Amino acid sequence: MVYVAQSHSHLIHDANPDWQAWLTSIAEGRREEELVLLHRSLAFAEAFYAGKSVAGGVGLMQHTLGTAAIVASMHLDHEAIAAAVLHAVPDCDATGLARIVEAFGPAVAQLVDGVARMGQIREYPTADDASAGKGEQMEGLRKMLLAMVEDIRVVLIKLAKRTQTMRALVLVDEKTRHDMARETQDIFAPLASRLGVWQIKWELEDLSFRYLEPELYKKIAQLLDERRVDRERYIQEVLSQLKDELARNGVHAEVNGRPKHIYSIYRKMKRKKVDFSEVYDVRAVRVLVEDLKDCYTALGVVHSIWQPIPGEFDDYIAHPKGNFYRSLHTAVIGPEDKALEVQIRTDEMHQHAEMGVAAHWRYKEGGKQDARFGKKIAWLRQILEWKEDIHDAGDLMERFKTELFHDTVYVLTPQGKVVSLTAEATPLDFAYHIHTDLGHRCRGAKVDGNIMPLNHRLQNGQRVEILAAKEGGPSRDWLNPVLGYIKSPRARAKIRHWFKYQHYQEDAGRGREMLEREAHRLGVELPPLDKLARTFSFTRPEDFLAALGRGNVTLRQIAVLLREPGEVRGPSTAPQRAAAPRHSGG
Incomplete structure (x- = not known):
């Protein structure tokens, strides 16, 4: 089967002129039947999107094409790209999802539906900056969003959609701009970080920071005194020189780097309480070597090329951080007399840092460590890394469908606080989780505004309200496992304790x-x-x-x-x- 873009020229030529550039940009490496599906998705969506726009006046079709282009840049399959094109159809027509099932099959429709369900995040109130427990609340929301989807591609489409929205945020009113930027910084940028989608993470962070702290953003941008393109060019020159010198000294290494982004520079200044002039990793490269001795050989090579900055060398190999993070960090005066940070580690150390207990997001966010959740995130990252090596779409789809988060259900209190419960938990489990006395007095429950039996199985994202008597105690029926009122051992123990001490x-x-x-x-x-x-x-x-x-x-x-x-x-x-x-x- 032919995979080159030229074989699809007739499809692109026959397309609407407004779509031709977009189809050309994503055509390379795709089979003809995949491009046929994408062409059909464009025609199908246009019938719904014609004359409609998103906030700021951007045409809905233009917005979805931008979203789909970002999805394509993440090397996702044609079904995910088609779902990105079609994701707004259910918002335009109540029968939209059913028509997508009929036209494109259940696989694409499930992705579209998943994106819509993730959209419920807009309805969840979040904690104010000054309120206690904001970090815990945001972490709960992130976990709930991951648990709400059965296919991780849904999360990636949602991240692409949010990125496209943020790019056009300058066109909306100030309040909407601020609220969207805050939500992006609190929820979506950390999600991208967890999944290792770094380019999306950096862009979301920078755009959020730009709208939340415009003066600080401009100040740091001016201090950088370089355009991003210039910074990236500088890093490429550094990589080329360093690779040559390492090879000349017999060190087999993978060398990569990226310019420090504006928000990460701000975070470092704030965390270390230093001025911009003292941030030496504005430009940074990473060297991955095969074994331990090569780490120190590579360090010697770096210091022989560029002058080290006094006091800016850290040996986290000899003295690992508390989370067992291991690496060599040094700062030098690089080409053009600009400060440059170099990190050196083995492949094993790198895998441990990215996938293990020293995961990048835990180090950066400084939050509580949840080992079980961290292992799930590590697995998802592996899936994302494998996606470019898996050519069978069916196999890829099965790998993306995950049961990882199905041991926990995340629901909301009426005030919007996220509560994590054992899978298949009931409203009674929820009541006892909130407070023992509330569980004892529970007489009914509303789930998403509807009265439900106390043995109803809760689903991710549902809002639960407990209807309680002023006084009273539990029923012995609640302890009967056949009736299914209680799933949590903790709630069961509280009920037994009540009966034991009721007299x-x-x-x-x-x-x-x-x-x-x-x-x-x-x-x-x-x-x-x-x-x-x-x-x-x-x-x-x-x-x-x-x-x-x-x-x-x-x-x-x-x-x-x-x-x-x-x-x-x-x-x-x-x-x-x-x-x-x-x-x-x-």
């Missing part, structure tokens, strides 16, 4: 009566209750009396102590742990 006051009263009768029978004076309680290892007298009333502490133990008052002096006598038969006294 606490009654038991304590009974224990007091038993104690007084026993003292009267023996003809002795009762010692202070707090001392008696401590003798049996209870901190509260009421707990001791309740244990006596339930039979956990026996009258025989009490009689021994009361006959020998000197024994009531400390926790020398432990209560029996097994429940003893209750006595009526006397």
Whole structure:
């Protein structure tokens, strides 16, 4: 089968003139039947998009073509590109999704539907900057978004859509611009970082920063005093010189680099509390070598080419960071007398940094480490790295469909806070997660505004509201596994605990009566209750009396102590742990 773009020239020539440049840009390496599908998706979408525009007045067709071009640049398959073209159809017509199924099949339609469901993020209120727990809330939203989709291509299409929107954000009003930029910085740029889609991540961060902190953005851009193209040219020259010198010294290495982006420069200045002049990795390159000794050989080569900057060498190989990150970092005066950072590590160290416990996003964000979630992200990154090596579309689709996040369900409180629960959790599990007392008083639940039974299985992204009585307790039916009211062991334990102690006051009263009768029978004076309680290892007298009333502490133990008052002096006598038969006294 022919894969060169020239074989598709008749398809491009016959296309709408407005589409020809776009089809040409994505045609290389695609089979004819794939381009036929993309051509059909354009014609299908145009019927819905004609005369419509997005915020800022950009034509809807132009917006979706831009989104699809970004998807193509990520080397995704033709189905993902077609879904990017068609993603706005359901917004234009209530029957749009059904018509996509009919015209393009379920695979493309599922991608379009997934993008629409991810769009629900706009409805989720987020925490203010000053509010406590904002980072935890944002992390919950990111996890929920990943869990809401069964195909990771949906997330990539959504990231492409957001990138295209951000490029045109200058055309919208200031409030919309600020809100979109904040949401992008909080949710979508970190998602791109997690998945290792670096080019998207950098662009989203820079664009968000530009609209959120316009003066700071301009100041740093001016301090750079270079256009991005010039910075990229500089890095390419550095790479060429460094590769030649390493090869001349017998070091087999992979050398790559990128100019530091404006937002990452700002983050470093803020994190280290330094001025721009002290940020030495505005331009940075990374050297990957085969073994440990080559790391130090490569370091010697770097220092022989360019003058090291004093105090800017860190040996994280000899002294790893707390998260086991290992690498050599040095800063030098590079070509044109410009500061340059060089990172040197082995391939194994690099894999550990990118995929292991020292994952790039954890280091950069400085958030809590979730090892289980980190492993899932590492797997998704591997899938994304393999996509260029997998030529079978069916195999690729199956690899992209993931069950990784199906052990947890993410739902929302009425206030928009994300709550993570065990998969197949119910509204009762949700209630007990929020507060034990709310679980005990739960009598009903609304899910997305609809009354649902308490054994309803919750789905990702649903909003849950608990209907509770002013007082009351749980039902014993909730503990019946056949009825399916409870999935969480924690909630089940709370219910059992309630039944175990629901007669606490009654038991304590009974224990007091038993104690007084026993003292009267023996003809002795009762010692202070707090001392008696401590003798049996209870901190509260009421707990001791309740244990006596339930039979956990026996009258025989009490009689021994009361006959020998000197024994009531400390926790020398432990209560029996097994429940003893209750006595009526006397």
